[in-house]
Amino acid sequence: MKTRILVVDGDPAVSEVVARYLERDGHDVECVGDGAEELRRALTRPPDLMVLDVTPAGLDALRVCGERPPVPVIMLTSLGEEIDRVAGLETGADDYVVKPFSPRELALRVRSVLDRARGGAVVGGTGVLRDADLVVDVDAREVRLGGVEVMLTGREFDLLAYLMRNPGQAFGRAALLHQVWGWSFGDSSTVTVHVRRLREKVEADPAQPRRIVTVWGVGYRYQPLEDAG
Template sequence: MSGRILIIDNDRSFVKGLRYSLEQDDYRIDILSEGKNTLDHISRKDYNMVLMETDLPDINGLTLCQDIRNISSVPIIFITSVNEDIKKILALEYGADDYLVKPFNILELKARIKAVLRRINHKVSDNDSNVVEIKDLRINSVGRKVTRNDKNISLTGKEFDLLYVLASNPGKVFTREELLGKVWGYAYYGDLRTVDVHIRRIREKIEKDPKAAEYVLTKWGVGYFFKVN
């Protein structure tokens, strides 16, 4: 598996080693030491992945993550020395797909990258239909587009996949572990809170009232499901 990856980190020695290791797997690597030119790079090139620090010299990485999400659904993995639960939670809320704390085993990072790329390159459901329509919500797995009352709803890649898994299996209750495995492609490395954060963000985008959801519902003590009618 190969692709183009953008690394945003001002630790030159770390980036040098990371670049060398990823290039051994045939990834094409671009590097930025600051965040200021990130949006321009992403607009001009088709990146498969962004790896970035939370602490950049010119901008907060979480803010940059939000800015990226305004123009692109490219997967984002934070690779950072900041090991704080609140930062991890905020990173996921702002649109990141994963969060890995330095120092880490390069094999773990590669596993996470591959899991994300597999999720993008393959459908996350065995459902034969490309389109799921329930009430005024329409989900197209081919164009990866979601509309409600014919108005586009912007979802990140992970949000779309999570919604599609639930919507293409209406009424079926999925545990957090099951959703983590289906959408993120791995169970061992995952944090169950990742699922909760993404469910909350999906509700904020597709529900008329996120606090009184009519589509994505919680089965207390079990997991989540998509309401049939």
């Protein structure tokens, strides 16, 4: 079965180019404008992945994106729009491509994100990771805290699993971008935002995290609660 991709962009010319390349890769593509109501209607049948243009006119679409079912999202963003890029990551976007971009690069990013969403990401093997009341089932890509399921995006899951696979080890943001995102370079704010979102979901007090701790001057480390006693 073909994957269904929803392209959200207010510029029909951009949508046409994106759709053409993604259709060449074998996907079914639907294009809509960046209006909130139009997007809500499109999301009544959730796609396998969304490509979302991030512009001032598309901020309503970002808010709808935050209300969406948990499907992967790739943002299209201009080089200087760091605020918009961070806002998109805060809503749970999985990846972004900076304009002007190569349509072929976008197609490869789509493949990568879909592979991760299907459980193809390399997060250090299979099985179940446990730390006190936090349980991560790598095979099912399911997280439970105190017996209650925690909804994570694909990137959030991969980041948590990678850190838990390497307890006590400090990782710089660049290293995490490489190991979890597969990027040889990129915006370190991507990691910062995802760590913040993870803390909000798995820490009792995100302002004073005990599991995902900051290592000043380096990056982050997973500190098992069980080790802390």
